[in-house]
Amino acid sequence: MLKSGLLRWLLLALVVIVADQVSKQMVLSALTFHQVVPVFPGFNIVLTYNEGAAFSFLAAAGGWQRHFFTLLALAVSAAIVWTLRKHHAERRLAFALSLILGGAIGNVIDRISYGHVVDFLDVYWNTAHWPAFNVADSAICVGAVLMVLDGLLKPKTADQPG
Template sequence: MARWLGLAGLIVVLDQISKQWVEHALDYGDRIPLTGFFNLVLTYNPGAAFSFLAGAGGWQRHFFTVLAVVVSAVIVSMLRKQHAQTGIALALSLILGGALGNVIDRVLYGHVIDFIQLYYGQFYWPAFNIADSAICVGAVLMVLDSLRKPSAGASQPD
């Protein structure tokens, strides 16, 4: 269990360090092209993923903070039960670290600091951060883990 909580803690630390570095290196809205598909950009997201509810007037900050804390508590409970199952424990740890990384931003600043921007031609993916990446990778791993396991009650081939 300790290694999974340690991984979640490492995600939080890397996320917060990277956000602070970008906050000090860039002004809001600055964009630094690094490759033909990747920019560093400093932006703030008061909403959820892809700026969902970003313009909702402020209540969403508290809603998403409480939601992240509740989800984090559920994830810790799930980790206690499934810490020996590497696939699901890894997925849960990544999601936990990402959720806590973003909740720290919401509590301290009222918004999440985003800085990774991917693009292709004129198509720009919404900016994100290390916490968002950990949540997405964890969710994909969770889906893959569930697809590898036979469903309960399914008959096995003879």
Template sequence: MATKNRFSTKPSSGIGPWLGIASIVILIDQLTKITVAKLLTHGETRPITSFFDLVLAHNKGAAFSFLAAESGWQRYFFTGLGIAAALFIIYLLKKNAGQRLFCWALALILGGAIGNVIDRILYGYVIDFLDVHVAGWHWPAFNVADSAICVGAVMFVLDELRRVNK
């Protein structure tokens, strides 16, 4: 009877490391949101540099406050969408666990999506607090989860471009 070589140098192709990365993103996201929510009141701004502030904002919509002014249905819609996306990403991670760049992208997106879903479930809105501004132009406030989703999306595009060029 053959046994599995426990000392193989072949990289693991399991889903565990990717879920670990997603968990770290969720942890950092939630810790930063809790910290800022304790330090600031809603709408309060703390200048950090000439182009960056901390601000406590409650986003009831999606990216860039899309649909934030609606009657409340968007909370359930975006929560459901986030959960569906997380389940699909977990499926993709299981199916493609050996593809490093692709899975890094998915793990970051997964962590960010779950981080924002947690906010929607607990508070009914997403806590945003990072405010970047240059020459009077303000980027919409965002958070660690949003950043992870954006970095994951860029990595996803790079992975696709790499595949096309092969």
């Protein structure tokens, strides 16, 4: 049986997964590939696909990367669940891990379903565009920043240096 503290964090990860998948389905049903919908200066909605990892890393690697990144994300997800079991009472850390877990699983669903990740958030300045991303990517990034902050804000114990 799941501990109630762990269940809360797994439910948060599920919320991220659902938000990610619902937003992707909305974009997939409303736009054609590479169609751009201006929202306001500096931000568009655009349907694009990423066969690689962050910033399209290894996107043109020939297909093996789909399986590699899927397995990597599943391994990381398992490690996150194990860590959440041990540290579910540490709210900042558990919140961060839940966001990362939800984002990782959201993108795994895409890789398994489509062979690529659906991206649609396009941030730009003048003619310079940040690589398109999605809700899952956003959750992973926010979770990573929160993990760093958690590490910086944790009180030092007697056995830790400096």
